[in-house]
Amino acid sequence: MSAMTFLGPVVLLLLVLGFVTIAILFERKVLGWMQGRVGPVQVGPWGLLQTVADVLKLLLKEDIIPGKADRILFKIAPVIAFVPAFAVLAVIPYTDRIVFADIGVGLLYFIAISSITTIGILVGGWSSNNKYALLGAMRSAAQMISYEIPLVMSVVGVIMAAGSLNLTEIVKAQESLWFILPQLIGFVVFFVASLAELNRTPFDLPEAESELVAGYHVEYTGFRFAFFMLAEYVYVFAMAGLTTVLYLGGWNPLFGWTFLPPIVWFAAKFLLIVFILFWIRATLPRIRLDQLMQLGWKVLLPLALVNIFLSALFKEVSGIGNFF
Amino acid sequence: MMGLLKGMGVTLKTMSKKKVTYQYPDEPVGMPDRFRGVQHFDPEKCIVCNQCVRVCPTDCITLTGRKHPDPGKRGKIIDTYDINFEICILCDLCTEVCPTEAVVMTNHFELAAYSRDDLFKNMEWLHENNTEIRSENNVNAKR
């Protein structure tokens, strides 16, 4: 029991919060650049303190609870949404040494815990006693439950290839070849499903601004709203981390460039994923609910199953079997 | 799928292009000469013909005049001239009818104020608003 065991998570929390502030700024900057704008520039040099100012504003704002809302659930919902988003970070191996909980069923833990967030959103939407919030919450529940399945199915291929649910083991199995190549179908399914899990464009139906105003968090203000936002961005952090670990070889260097420390490699891949998320947000329109369901059940799930089947098949083929 | 990727290409390309936004309050935005901004009023030129008051679609101009103090001269001189910028729509009709170009447009457009009373501009204020005056004014009258 070193001090690291206790300090580590605290440091991580701060790091993650730091990431979130930067990520929001980064997202706004990227969106701005892609739209011919400059993004935030007013607060701090290069707009660096913009998010800090926003968060401060949110903390100072009046905390409004609608009169007809279910007060207890209304208060607890942001916490339910946020805690799992943060808890899943524990199992992600940033390098071979920086990992907080190297548990055997890391991947399973990640997926299991992350689905709790749905409950938070559902509770938040329901307890607000607002029709838009309710619709958003219902959409969110339907969407997240539907996409959990292809998400899990798509990683089965990776688990088969690595022979382990431990995320560190999975990264180590990718030393020669990243799973993105042999598990390409799996990666596509995983990526699309994770977009939907994150409620990000083009799957941002629960908070579809132009339809549901703000969806499940329409009645939230101040720091409770901040918690939902935080959960969303921490989740982005976690999902980008998981994608890196599962398919992009984690901290493994490319072209054998070991002169860069592993953490840099991890960060680079991770940022690439985050950038793609923002890039997609800048480009694509929103998908419709029934089409979303069709995509999930009729396209992604069969694809994921085919992927499992093919992975199993190729594993037995000599020569390339090593990679699967 | 190709359609999606093409679209992503467009946004990516735009990322490196020149930004088109103005840094407005930091850098002033220049307006073309014909811009219809807050009026400038020159009491010297005004002949109190009341045309601007009559043509104003929102009735935002009020003026009073009195007899010329010099008994040798005919006509009137202006006493008060107020424009209520709460309702002025800067439609340019007053400057269009003014036969002497006593009321003309300037390029100023910053009218924001903390109080409604501040939007009620009198003759002195309008007279002092004398920079960036538009060069062509009552084009239709000249014709």
Next chain:
Amino acid sequence: MTDRERNGQRDRGERENPTPKEAGNREKDAGEAKTKAAAAAKAKAAAAGKAKAAGAKRPSPRKKKKEEPLEPSPKQPLLDQYVQTVTEKVGKETVEESYINRPNGHLPSMVIKNDRWAETARLLREEESFAFDYLQNLSGVDYEEHMEVVYHLYSMKHRQGLCIRVKTDREGASVPSVTEIWPAAGWNEREVYDLLGIDFPGHSDLRRILMPDDWVGHPLRKDYEPYDREV
């Protein structure tokens, strides 16, 4: 006698030698007529000046017009045919007046008797030679001594427009609704009801549309007292 009535009579009087025109030539002819009309603009302006002098309630008819005989309108035969068909199918005295609105691109216009309007409207929509399937505009006018609802119809099949006017009294103003025939009339009739207070029996949902539900009075009536005189 109003200007409009005069126009109508004049055109009716001139139909002894109507120029036969092909439907395809209509536009071109209309263009020619326009230039001619433009030449006469000066004379008209003078007439308008007189009209102003006459002041009072109605402008006096343009006296000068009578002196220079106008060419018969290319649309006159068409209008005659319309009037004839309506009279035949709906009954005598259905058409109170008919005239060609010359400045308005020779638009054939008819004034239809109020109590025959519902029937006439159906005829205009369904009869093959009319086939007015497009209600372009519906407006109400308060003429102080009476009210009018004006319909501008268009037939996509024949590529021809028509203006219909239906008069009604100011007291208890009412014109049969045409929403069944042209659903487009729905909101327009509501608007006329809202702003002018004309009732449209047969309209399924005649409520105020632009003004608040509890508004008193009908603003576009000429005798309307503004809620707040200062504004």
Next chain:
Amino acid sequence: MIRTEEMLLNVGPQHPSTHGVFRLLVKIDGEKITEAEPVIGYLHRGTEKLAEDLTYTQIIPYTDRMDYLSAMTNNYTIVHAAETLMEVEIPERAEFLRVIVMELNRIASHLVWFGTYLLDLGAVSPFLYAFREREEILDLFNELCGARITYNYMRVGGVKWDAPEGWIDKVKALADKMKEKTEEYDRLVSGNEIFINRTRGIGGYSADDALAYGLSGVNLRAAGVKWDLRKDRPYSIYNRFQFDVPVGETGDLEDKYRCRMEEIRQSIRILDQAVEHFPEAGPVMAKVGRVIRVPAGEAYTQIESPRGELGCYLVSRGKDKPYRLKFRRPSFNNLQILPKLLKGENVANLVAILGGIDIVLGEVDA
């Protein structure tokens, strides 16, 4: 047993996708709309009433504020009505200037539609791209008449300002630039599978329905009725220009989108021709008195605004003020079909269908 009940959802008057103060009462069963009732009038300013106490020149700035996305066409509708009754001849140069500004305004208006529509569908960037190009058009207007939205440019008998030095060249340059930009929009949106999925086959109606409900403009053409007033009832000098009228087939949202985008291209074509044949010099104002008196009579004039048939029914009694002025506002008429279109649709299609109609609330409520 599960008890289900219909939910009454109040969309607007404050809602991001109603494009103004527009209220829509929808009854929904799950996410399916069973009934929709539009409520309008929140922006009613009584333009028609006000006009009865204003001279013709004074009405022009008021028309700016009806359809504020295409104020030039609104300017034109009132001056056109007055000119029709006055039978004045407009100088050549003024006619060209009018056509140029109206077409520029059509492009600007369609750009706003393009941007906001994609925003309704959840894509953010096209909005900014469309406004980037619209900005250049507005700058041109600013240079021409000193305002960016409320132009007050046209006068009975002509236009207020002649084109400033080099302005026509700038229009030419802009037209060329817009050609590239429409390609860019195509790449960004037209082929996008999500976009196609969200628009194809949604909110369609037959040509007969469109006519019966008095739709006009793109809403009518998308259903397959070739009806463009610039071609069918030519006004100004539109009969001198070569351009096509794009029509759709099913009236669904995709057809509307394609019609509007094609119209931008056709407007660019008109601009090209207008710039090429722009008269060297000449007056921009006909000889009409300083006080405009319209001869007694009535006229219904119609022009093709970006949203459809913008009509003006003018009853004059020879005074300097109209006796009765009625604007046939295309948005108002087009909006009527909305309850019919929404019935049985998904909530997510609600904003898509509403956006597809392309309403401007200033015009709906006048």
